[in-house]
Amino acid sequence: MQKPEIGTVRFASARLRCARVPVAVDQAMIASRFIHLEPSDPKRLLKHLQDYSRAVMTLTWQRQGIFAAVAILTGSFFEPWKAALFFTVCMSCELVDLWLAQKVERIESDDAKSTRYAFSGFILNTIVSGLAISVYAVWVGVSESGVGMFTALFCLFAGALYAALNNHQIATALAIRLVFYGVSFLLITVRDLWVYRPPLSSDMWLQFFTVIFVMYFLIDCSLGFLRMYREGVKRLEDLEIEHERAKAALVLKSQFVAVVSHELRTPLTSIKGSLDLINSGKFGEFSPQAQTLLQLAARNSCRLADLVDDLLDLQKIEEGQMKFEKETVDVRRFVADAVQSHQGLAERYKVSLNLDIDAAAPVFVHADPSRLGQVLANIISNAAKFSPDHGDVDVWFNVTQGRVRINVRDQGVGIPDGSEELVFGRFSQIDSSDQRHFGGTGLGMNISREIMTAIGGTIDYVSEVGKGSTFFIELPCTTVLDTSRTVEATEAVSASSEPDHPIAATARN
Structure with missing residues (x-):
């Protein structure tokens, strides 16, 4: 590519500085928003770590396949030893992630210390992994007169999108990857602007602003996935709270039914026995009107006794206390x-x-x-x-x-x-x-x-x-x-x- 005329250098340089300042500010604001969203409650943080760990164990072969494909592709066209080093570092980070994920599955809900240690381990490993990916992408993008720029930018885009889809459980880890990948995007594109100082009409500026748009798209997607995940966790927590309340209400209702039924059974038994004894005629004959009332009372006492028995049976069934002698x-x-x-x-x-x-x-x-x-x-x-x-x-x-x-x-x-x-x-x-x-x-x-x-x-x-x-x-x-x-x-x-x-x-x- 030919160098642009010198007269356009100052103007392009000024535009470049103006463009770089808001991008850096936006990245800092986004990172602070991610870190602010990290839960301070150890139990909630453990829930996020568990979800992250399940994603790690579920997608481990997919990520390893991606790293292997990138290493083979770039090693075939560029220096193989650098591709091998990149793959080795990424595989080491994968093993550490798997080890941490297995540890998280064994952490008790009240173990705040182990939860913090696991969180710190994931963050440090994310820094190493994100830094390795970013450095390797920048090297590919600026090597051999920019031949690998498209490959590097596409890999960074795919890595950022993958992080937004699968790493949103830990907001800090997602923010770290987005910052590293965003800086790498800018380094690859800004290098050509700095070296060649093209005019605004050059396609190099089109590439730069396209990168800015892609970065905004990735950040917006990441925030969207993070928001949806947090809302889902919040709804799940609300459902668990309501479930516990419902269980407590059910226990209270069962206890109330059992107590009331037992308290009703004793006087009902006496009333029913007395009415049956009166209706048997052992205490003499009663007028037809009295006989009708006594029979009505006896039938209703039987209905109440049956109701009490049904309620007691229902309460036993609900609590699993009904006994069977086969x-x-x-x-x-x-x-x-x-x-x-x-x-x-x-x-x-x-x-x-x-x-x-x-x-x-x-x-x-x-x-x-x-x-x-x-x-x-x-x-x-x-x-x-x-x-x-x-x-x-x-x-x-x-x-x-x-x-x-x-x-x-x-x-x-x-x-x-x-x-x-x-x-x-x-x-x-x-x-x-x-x-x-x-x-x-x-x-x-x-x-x-x-x-x-x-x-x-x-x-x-x-x-x-x-x-x-x-x-x-x-x-x-x-x-x-x-x-x-x-x-x-x-x-x-x-x-x-x-x-x-x-x-x-x-x-x-």
Whole structure:
């Protein structure tokens, strides 16, 4: 390139000094902004170091590949020993970064001293790495009459952009790299301006102002990524605080429910027992009006007792304190006992409770009979409540593919499609008017689902609006060694498919 005329030197030199001053001031301001954003809280600083360390360990092979490619490319066209020295220094910094990253993963949240040491180590290593990259880029950019300028500028641009994308977790480290790369940008471009003193119309000034624009772009991108990262960390911290508050509120609510429920259970038991004793007639006959009021009080005391039991069960489930005592259960006897014990309920709701069992081989499951009975009782109770007067509630079981299914079918109004969340949700029923008409807390089916999940079973239903619903529970069959024979429950698969529905027990009103 030809040297420009001497007459233009003073003007170009003055413009150069004017351009260099604001750039240096801007870099100082940017660096101070980065350092000011560095967190003073050791726990927050450790969080930033951990995020930085994860980026280091995740992208280590990518960075090493980049350094190797740059060293091979520049070593092929320039002096190989300098490329080898550059690669050696960069690989040494990579090893130090990996070592520090592994140490950070083992730092406890309250170890402020180790956190500061790790932070200082990352900063010192960043200084060495950034200085090595910058010096090598400047040497490539000014060597051989500027042949390597484009390669050097592109490498600096790529390095700054990479730092903005992946090193924004530690603002100081990002600022150090941007300052080193920015100074290198200026040294490479300003050298030609100083040596050749071109006029403003020269393309060398176009290159210089393009570099200024690129530097502004890189700084703006870096600040944007840093801002987004800090905002994300702040939102995560806010979520963690709200999560802790929610956990504390849940514990407080559970304790309140447990205390209130236990305090209510004692007087309710006395009230219910007294009302049952009065209604038994042992204290003489009462007027019809008094009898009606006493029966109403007895029913409501039962509802309150059921509510207290449901709340206690819900509290145990939430805290994981519900205990299960599993044993081998004869499904045929279990279902027959459940139907027999609910005949009084069927009479009260004016429905027929039918037990349908065929003559198949005995079927056994491994479950908690008390909790399993609670689930079946809740299903039978709902079927009786929602069936019309003089309707039928059928109970039977069948075995398929080693699993036993206990079914309860009613003749109610049915359940609309897509109502699973309402059926098995808490404090919910399909129609709020049903709750007022039939009573109930809306907790029974939710508790039943939790119980079935805990004992290794499932609960579900099939329904058709206007024709009724069939609720069923499923459990895996088990093998029972009897004194006289070994009964394989899975052998019942071929013996029991759909039952023939012989009615073994009915209660009709």
